[in-house]
Amino acid sequence: MAIIELRNVGKTYGKGECETEALKNVNIKIDEGDFWSIMGPSGSGKSTLLNILGCMDKPSEGEYLFNGKSIEKYSVDELSYVRNTHISFVFQHFALLNDYSVFDNIILPLNCKKMTSSDKKNKAEYYMKQLGIESLGKKKPSQISGGQQQRVAIARALITEPDVILADEPTGALDQKTGEELMKLLKEINIQGKTIIVVTHDEKIANVASKRIYIEDGICHI
Ligand SMILES: Nc1ncnc2c1ncn2[C@@H]1O[C@H](COP(=O)(O)OP(=O)(O)OP(=O)(O)O)[C@@H](O)[C@H]1O
Ligand SMILES: [Mg+2]
Incomplete structure (x- = not known):
């Protein structure tokens, strides 16, 4: 069964003269363990699609199914549960809090969970080690490199143990080599069982994924 399915999905922003049809009749099935890339020109609807996924x-318009159940049937609480426990985001500019240490940034998503601080610490240390940033815990995001900041953001995304990781141009602010290393890391995380969807402008980055969506004027070509 698909973990996420879109059926005849459309997305329109604004009204009247300002109306923009950002997605048109999208049909996609994302299976558990898939690694997708989304490519397409600027303004074609990539971020819109990622935000909906x-x-x-x-x-x-249309229907969104998570684990086979239409989200129309979810209550508000169920929907935020789906978002908070099954899905994590990684962004182009990392979205880290600069007043917090690397360690505190990573454990941030656990703050609303009932968990002891030693459990939080163990989890953070596990993912910091996996991502090769175990020595950076006390530093502030501004004191580490872009590639390291994105690894921190990935550790923060992984710490809630989501099923799906969505990344909007995660390598966009990195140089080519660091970007490719980061994609290798995402590939490893994918092999360990996470479903990953990455928006990118870069052909080489897209090739790390095993499935591809090309989007143009809101129309998806799979
Ligand atoms: N909140 C919004 N309100 C109105 N229009 C929007 C909004 N967000 C996006 N759009 C419009 O929807 C279309 C798709 O935008 P989207 O951000 O999904 O493109 P994109 O492919 O991610 O582009 P980029 O590569 O530049 O990030 C564009 O025409 C954009 O102007
Ligand atoms: Mg975008």
Whole structure:
């Protein structure tokens, strides 16, 4: 069964003269363990699609199914549960809090969970080690490199143990080599069982994924 399925999904922003049809009749099945890339020109609808796949935004038309169940049937609480426990996001500019240490940034998503601080610490240390940033815990994001900041953001995404990781141009602010290393890391995380969807402008980055969506004027070509 697909973990996420979109059926005839459309997304329209604004009204009247300002109306933009950002997605048109999208049909996609994302299976558990898939690694997808989303490519397409600027303004073609990539982020819109990613936000809908991540339950951050609702379609204007069509149906979104998570684990076979239409989100229309979820209560508000169930929907935020889906978002908070099954899905994590990684962004182009990392979205780290600069006043917090690396360690505190990573454990941030656990703050609303009932968990002892030693459990949080153990989890953070596990993912910091996996991502090769175990020596950076006390530093502030501004004191580490872009590639390291993105690893921190990935550790923060992994710490809730989501099924799906969505990344909007995660390598966009990194040089080519660091970007490719980061994609290798995402590939390893994918092999360990996570479903991953990455928006990118870069052909080489897209090739690390095993499935591809090309989007143009809101129309998806799979
Ligand atoms: N919140 C919004 N309100 C109105 N229009 C929007 C909004 N977000 C996106 N759009 C419009 O929807 C279309 C798709 O935008 P989207 O951000 O999904 O493109 P994108 O492919 O991610 O582009 P980029 O590569 O530049 O990030 C664009 O025409 C954009 O102007
Ligand atoms: Mg975008």
